[in-house]
Amino acid sequence: MQGTVSAYDPEARSGQLLTDEGMPMDFGAATLAEHIRHLRVGQRVFVETEGATITAIKIWN
Numbered sequence: 001m002q003g004t005v006s007a008y009d010p011e012a013r014s015g016q017l018l019t020d021e022g023m024p025m026d027f028g029a030a031t032l033a034e035h036i037r038h039l040r041v042g043q044r045v046f047v048e049t050e051g052a053t054i055t056a057i058k059i060w061n
Contacts, residue, residue, distance in 0.1 A: 005043045017045060017057075025054055033058045 008015035013029035048056040
């Protein structure tokens, strides 16, 4: 699935995104792919989930 970052705390490396289906989802630092050094509000991301939980966030390389 894909989504857009709606909030991001760079110190905690956590935040919230809005999926293309319109569902807000919180994410923690453990979900960010290793190649992600920072995110910005409005950035598009790929999201992997298990149920309602985000398991991984990736950006276009």
